[in-house]
Amino acid sequence: MNNFNKKLRHIYFPFLGISIAFLLVYSFLNWVFVIQLKSISVHEDIVNIWVPLFLPLIPVLIWVRPRLRLLQLKTGSRDFLFFYTFAASIVMGTPVSVAQHYLLTATGKMTHLKNIGEIDKHEETKYYTLKSCFIDKAHGSAYASFDVSGKHSQDFNMHLYVVYPMLENAGHVMDSTCKAAIGFTWRKTIKNSLSDAAKDQEYGQFARECQAEIDSRQLDVFEYLDRVGNSADGDGLAEAFRRNEKYRNSQVSIFYAVCEPFENHNGHKLPWIFYSFLIVHAVWLIMLVAVKLSKYQLSFFESGKGTEDRDLKEFIGYFKPVKDYTITPILIFINLLFALLVCFSGGGFMYTDNEMLIKWGANYEPLVEQGQYWRLLTAAFLHGGLLHLFMNMAFLIVAGTVLEPLLGKFKFLMVYLLLALLASCCSLWWYDPVLSVGASGAVFGLFGVLVVFAMAGITGPENSWEILFGTVLFIAYNLLLGLATKGVDNAGHIGGLSAGIFIGVILAIPKTPLTVKYRKADWED
DSSP states (O other), rough: HHHHHHHHIIIIEEEEEEHHHHHHHHHHHHIIIIIIIIOSOOOHHHIIIIIHEEEEEEHHHIIIIHHHHBBBBBTTTOHHHHHHHHHHHHHHHHHHHHHHHHHHHHHHOOEEEEEEGGGGOOOOSSSEEEEEEEEEEEGGGEEEEEEESSSTTEEEEEEEEEEEEEEESSGTTTTTTEEEEEEEEEEEETTTTHHHHHHHHHHHHHHHHHHHHTTTTTTTOOSSSEEOOHHHHHHHHHHHHOOTTTTTTOOOOOEEESSSSSGTTTTHHHHHHHHHHHHHHHHHHHHHHSSSOHHHHHIIIIIOOOOHHHHHHHHTTSSSSSBBBBBHHHHHHHHHHHHHHHHTTOOOOOOOOOOHHHHHTOOOHHHTTTTTTHHHHGGOOOOSSSSHHHHHHHHHHHHHHHHHHHHHHHHHHHHHHHHHHHHHHHHHHHHHHHOOOSSSHHHHHHHHHHHHHHTTTTOOOOHHHHHHHHHHHHHHHHHHHHHSSOOOOOOOOOOOOOHHHHHHHHHHTTTTOOOOOOOOOOOOO
């Protein structure tokens, strides 16, 4: 019982206080700057889901993780500290995410209109009611988009967006402008392993089912209108309207037509804020009870000296420029900056569609042939989603920690940029017009250099074979994975690897074997 009380006092209660504070502060800032003032324009999924789930890592790493070291989380060769750290972030972020969905619907105002023509005479609100309206079904427009998902890109997702102009009455059908439209969205997932012909057939059936659903509805019968937010669906519906031949020059507001009573618009979101908070924090308490306290760390902590967190310092060190390790963290920051810019300009957090990637500089042959050669380089700093970015940056750290101290800052940077360019060129040469992004071509090239250096003994006689074995294993696994997975730019990988081996041979000629003194973090200097 004494140990349980100490867990409550030293770990659970402080975590509970931080969790409540994070929920209140984040919700307040979101309500003020995003919902009310609209001073920050960002996709709803980012604000409501991804930021609440990942932002808690900051307070967790600063205040919670040092206290987690009071627990005996290491058993044999397994260390569960990372698992508990990540779980703490999820526990803290889950009720915050639920609360943002509630804020979005609960704070929206309702405006009552006689007809849709009055919409620009009132302050913009989220909800509207209409006494009458006319839906111009004869001039609807649609837009379809496709993407792949899944760990191995095994899912092929089809999205269909359809909009119909809303007019004051049937007498306005001869007009060439409209002020609003109602939108419909559908999504269907099939296997990405299907042939192109089979995918076309599946899409045709999907489109017919959506059309049948539209035909069975009375589009002008609804309880209220719900303004489509800043989201992927909102982007798709906006693109569908831009394809409208008759009204495409109109500036419109797009709405969902809701048939349920307005009193139900919040659903059960409010009680679920409390339910989710209680559930995840009860699970967290059980996780804390399930492990023992470390007597050594507890005595150290209660003496006022805190706990030592070398793992966290080492992790931060990979992102901190130091004397012999400067360019690698800078490259990581540039990649992260590109990812944030794409994300906040409307790109997805977990997945970014091709149109957004092309806008930001993806490698695309038709545009490169038009003289946009800068895409050969910018493509190496763009990524198709969070997992793509995470994997490439992790492997860049692995290669950079060994190669940058050997090559020096300037030469390492020049080699990286040259490899990125050559990988992009190889991708253009090998494939028919296809879009490619990612740092993997340059990273494969770095591992090609590393293979040559390890074989030449430049990485040091005591660890060359370990480095060589790990590098070859990495290359073989990723090449085989690329061959077995659709949507992977194998030409860029192989081109980067070949270029890296060639450059590695050139760089290795004047060198003699030496012992590498591996980078140490600042706190060990």
